[in-house]
Amino acid sequence: MKYDMREMTWQEFDRIRHEKIVILPVGSTEQHGPHLPLSVDAIIAEGLSLMVAESIGGIVAPTIYYGYKSAPLSGGGPLFPGTMDLNAVTFMNLVHDVLEELIRDGVKKILILNGHYENEDFILEAVDLLSRKYEDVKIIEGSWWDQVSQHAMDRVFDEVEFPGWDLEHAAIAETSLTMYFRPEFVRIDRLIEDGVEQQLSYSVYPAPKEIVPKSGLLATARSSSPEKGKLLAEDITYGYVNILKKEFNI
Numbered sequence: 554m555k556y557d558m559r560e561m562t563w564q565e566f567d568r569i570r571h572e573k574i575v576i577l578p579v580g581s582t583e584q585h586g587p588h589l590p591l592s593v594d595a596i597i598a599e600g601l602s603l604m605v606a607e608s609i610g611g612i613v614a615p616t617i618y619y620g621y622k623s624a625p626l627s628g629g630g631p632l633f634p635g636t637m638d639l640n641a642v643t644f645m646n647l648v649h650d651v652l653e654e655l656i657r658d659g660v661k662k663i664l665i666l667n668g669h670y671e672n673e674d675f676i677l678e679a680v681d682l683l684s685r686k687y688e689d690v691k692i693i694e695g696s697w698w699d700q701v702s703q704h705a706m707d708r709v710f711d712e713v714e715f716p717g718w719d720l721e722h723a724a725i726a727e728t729s730l731t732m733y734f735r736p737e738f739v740r741i742d743r744l745i746e747d748g749v750e751q752q753l754s755y756s757v758y759p760a761p762k763e764i765v766p767k768s769g770l771l772a773t774a775r776s777s778s779p780e781k782g783k784l785l786a787e788d789i790t791y792g793y794v795n796i797l798k799k800e801f802n803i
């Protein structure tokens with residue numbers, strides 16, 4: 554794949570690093586209910602990054618597979634084995650150092666494509682610190698769910714009401730996108746009906762077990778399909794491509 558930095562030699566990267574937009578997918582390793590793998594956030598961020606790179610002729614840097622701590626009411630929290638939470642400082646420094654290496658290699662145009670709800674503030678902190686130091690570098694950051702058009706939303710949430718992006722965890726959008734990008738990873742026979750009954754308007758530490766369903770599902774994934782995944786993937790790619798066209802004059 555000519556867009557995937559993991560498959561390039563240093564000489565191939567060297568030839569294009571100054572002119573191309575580099576996309577950094579950022580995910581997490583986090584429980585996603587009984588029917589989806591732990592790497593959903595990374596799979597989706599990486600799949601979308603490759604589609605965007607193909608559309609604009611960019612480069613996809615190796616995906617970050619670990620994220621900031623999963624919160625009980627947007628990811629299930631630390632109650633589930635397999636959720637690998639980084640402390641804020643560790644995660645922020647990881648993103649910072651990866652970006653700084655790209656910048657020191659001469660990359661001037663960067664898109665960070667985030668796939669894990671809890672990451673965003675810490676990615677932005679890393680970006681802000683770098684942007685004070687490297688004024689000639691432009692960095693765009695955006696989570697994929699913020700790029701979904703109303704038209705796609707109406708078609709994806711045709712049967713089930715949209716629960717909000719915090720609760721849309723292992724639910725229709727993530728299930729459909731994983732069915733599209735990595736169908737072999739989806740255990741559709743283990744799909745169950747579950748969800749958060751009541752959302753708290755405050756936080757409790759340590760998190761009480763009762764506020765998160767035992768299955769890890771925060772909202773139903775009923776009506777998910779690879780067709781909805783394709784629709785979302787193309788819609789979101791279109792959104793990112795328009796942002797890059799506007800911000801980088803391509």
Ligand SMILES: [Zn+2]
Pocket residue numbers: 585593594668669722723727
């Ligand atoms: Zn997720």
